[in-house]
Amino acid sequence: MTKTELDWNQALLSQWEAHWNRQLRPRLDGLTDDEYFWSPVPDCWNVRPRGSGTAPMRVGGGDFTIDYAIPEPAPPPFTTIAWRLGHVIVGVLAARNGQHFGAPAAGYESWDYAGDSGTALEQLEAQVDVWLTGVRHLGPAGLRAPIGDTEPFPEAPMADLVLHIHRELIHHLSEVCLLRDLYQHTMHTANGATR
Secondary structure (H helix, E strand, O other), rough: OOOOOOOHHHHHHHHHHHHHHHHHHHHHHHOOOHHHOOOOOOOEEHHHEEEOOOEEEEOOOEEEEEOOOOOOOOOOOEEEEHHHHHHHHHHHHHHHHHOOOOOOOOOOOOOOOOOOHHHHHHHHHHHHHHHHHHOOOOOOOOOEEOOOOOOOOOEEHHHHHHHHHHHHHHHHHHHHHHHHHHHHHHHHHHOOOOO
């Protein structure tokens, strides 16, 4: 590579790593189980102990399941931090890590969803690490290669998938941060504390 060529792997990694390391990951520190499961409105979709959900579908391979429906209701239900983290961990990262980077196959139906915030953050960090390692090893040819038939647009280049996943991570994890802010402000107000 000459000095005039752009290192696309590095550019794509920097896009996500800067946001993760400087903004998102620090905002997840101290996430409590109360925040993780908190339902700010009635009938939220959540991660729940097996057999206790009320959504049309409750999927998962362990003691906890995630609320789900096919097709998704219109409008879609509001979702908790636990649900959003479950979506990111499984649907955004683990499934793609299995399809593209040699990790074990993963899906909503078989995932062992976290029953506490600490385990969820460990799962998130593990899947982020697998994703970043995979992207780092793609190289220019890997970024240009077609995604393949595991994705909706099989002829699109892998770079398109990397950009999509980074956008999904930034989007959904920013929602988690906003819900943490709402929880802090709501609970402080509810408990009579001043802000």
